[in-house]
Amino acid sequence: MKNKTYLLFLILAISALFLGILFGLLASLQYIFPEFIKSIIPFNEMRPFHVTTVISWIILSSTGSIYFYITHEEKLPLFSRILPKIHFSIFLATGIAIYFSFLTGKTEGREYLSYSPILTIPILLGWILFGINYFKTILKNVKNWPVYYWMWGTGIVFMIYHLCEAHFWMIPSFRAHFIKDITVQWKSYGSFVGSWNMLVYGISIYIMCKIKGDEKFARGKKVFFFYFLGLTNLMFGWAHHTYIIPMQPWIRYVAYGISMTEWILLIHIIYGWKKSLTQQKKEEFSIAYKFLMIADFWVFLNLVLALLFSIPVINFFTHGTHITVAHSMGTTIGINTSILLASLFFIASRLKLKKAFPIKILLKNIKLYNISLLLFWIILLIAGTKRSHWMYFTKSIQFSEMQDSLYYIYIAFFCFGLLLVTSIVRIVLPLFISFIKKVKIN
Numbered sequence: 001m002k003n004k005t006y007l008l009f010l011i012l013a014i015s016a017l018f019l020g021i022l023f024g025l026l027a028s029l030q031y032i033f034p035e036f037i038k039s040i041i042p043f044n045e046m047r048p049f050h051v052t053t054v055i056s057w058i059i060l061s062s063t064g065s066i067y068f069y070i071t072h073e074e075k076l077p078l079f080s081r082i083l084p085k086i087h088f089s090i091f092l093a094t095g096i097a098i099y100f101s102f103l104t105g106k107t108e109g110r111e112y113l114s115y116s117p118i119l120t121i122p123i124l125l126g127w128i129l130f131g132i133n134y135f136k137t138i139l140k141n142v143k144n145w146p147v148y149y150w151m152w153g154t155g156i157v158f159m160i161y162h163l164c165e166a167h168f169w170m171i172p173s174f175r176a177h178f179i180k181d182i183t184v185q186w187k188s189y190g191s192f193v194g195s196w197n198m199l200v201y202g203i204s205i206y207i208m209c210k211i212k213g214d215e216k217f218a219r220g221k222k223v224f225f226f227y228f229l230g231l232t233n234l235m236f237g238w239a240h241h242t243y244i245i246p247m248q249p250w251i252r253y254v255a256y257g258i259s260m261t262e263w264i265l266l267i268h269i270i271y272g273w274k275k276s277l278t279q280q281k282k283e284e285f286s287i288a289y290k291f292l293m294i295a296d297f298w299v300f301l302n303l304v305l306a307l308l309f310s311i312p313v314i315n316f317f318t319h320g321t322h323i324t325v326a327h328s329m330g331t332t333i334g335i336n337t338s339i340l341l342a343s344l345f346f347i348a349s350r351l352k353l354k355k356a357f358p359i360k361i362l363l364k365n366i367k368l369y370n371i372s373l374l375l376f377w378i379i380l381l382i383a384g385t386k387r388s389h390w391m392y393f394t395k396s397i398q399f400s401e402m403q404d405s406l407y408y409i410y411i412a413f414f415c416f417g418l419l420l421v422t423s424i425v426r427i428v429l430p431l432f433i434s435f436i437k438k439v440k441i442n
């Protein structure tokens with residue numbers, strides 16, 4: 001793929017990241033000043049702007065990375081060289097249409113997919129084209145697939161299915177049955193996350209394998225066990241989204257067991273990989289290595305949090321508070337974004353763009369990223385605990401009084417968010433510029 005479409009995906013992904021964190025920052029300002037730009041974009045609209053844009057960052061950077069690995073690292077001839085360009089054009093056009101749909105108030109979709117549901121059709125088309133190209137290329141050229149090919153292929157297939165499933169509510173007979181409707185809706189969101197996790201975790205195993213320079217790493221029993229656990233989690237791990245819905249308790253217990261085991265195994269894989277690396281390899285890929293270590297740390301923190309709030313009695317108090325937001329931002333930033341930044345820096349080192357980054361400054365900003373994220377996360381936990389206390393243990397305090405009591409916590413949330421945004425921009429901007437220059441060269 002000499003045409004470098006993968007770079008266009010990565011550039012679009014970084015643009016989405018920049019825009020997404022800006023929306024996040026504006027939303028956090030609206031916590032402090034509820035009237036802030038309310039007439040232009042109120043909080044209930046700013047939130048989908050933020051969430052959709054940061055999810056796009058995860059999807060686009062995973063897609064761009066996979067295209068790069070297949071064509072440049074593995075040097076596999078793509079089944080079609082034109083399909084990635086069509087795929088990119090569809091995603092770009094749909095992204096613009098989604099913003100237009102938000103701005104014009106056409107938000108008939110639900111929760112995380114609140115844009116006009118018609119826009120899911122081009123998104124699905126993009127995934128189908130990606131799938132056709134992926135399977136036709138890999139099936140023809142690779143025998144005895146290492147685990148990452150399984151993970152990427154599974155992620156693509158399930159992404160297509162769950163995008164459809166998330167829209168089953170549009171079928172009137174489905175909508176008529178409330179419990180079925182809500183269960184399937186939240187199940188699909190859980191599995192949707194599971195699908196992009198397949199892409200992202202596959203990328204993490206790929207990079208570890210390449211840095212180590214040992215293909216056996218991706219064919220071992222442990223990584224395949226991890227894959228099957230991830231697959232089971234993708235199918236059944238949605239149970240924690242449906243706590244309030246009456247269902248068989250064993251479904252939840254099985255789901256928790258699987259998702260916790262998956263994370264324990266991921267920590268174990270990264271830790272084992274770290275121990276087996278030589279100092280020279282750690283230095284050669286120092287930035288990608290650092291981000292993988294950060295991801296490992298965040299898997300651990302989120303595991304502890306998830307273990308706690310999976311206990312039914314605790315979940316009852318945390319449900320609908322900022323503790324849930326801490327969990328989703330802790331995983332999407334701490335784990336997903338860190339792995340994807342490792343991928344982007346790995347790609348940059350393969351493209352010989354390393355000189356564009358002053359390593360010392362970069363390392364300082366990576367430290368800032370991790371520390372500010374930790375403080376940001378802790379503040380969310382504190383805000384969630386205070387809200388839960390208000391919801392369940394106080395009777396006479398009004399909502400507005402509770403919000404006022406959170407004022408300084410919201411200020412701290414904004415400040416740590418600003419630090420986090422500063423670190424992300426400082427880390428990613430040099431990458432962004434060097435990718436743009438690279439596209440322009442040819």
Ligand code: HEM
Pocket residue numbers: 017020021024025026027028047050051054055324325328329332333337413414416417418420421
């Ligand atoms: C890569 C960066 C980021 C990612 C991947 C991310 C991801 C997310 C996700 C997935 C949610 C939905 C939470 C849920 O429904 O439980 C969310 C909500 C939110 N995020 Fe972020 N976020 C990022 C950066 C930021 C930053 C830098 C800020 C602010 C400084 C921020 C502020 C918010 C706010 C205010 C919400 C809404 C929470 C609510 O519903 O009350 N985010 N984010």
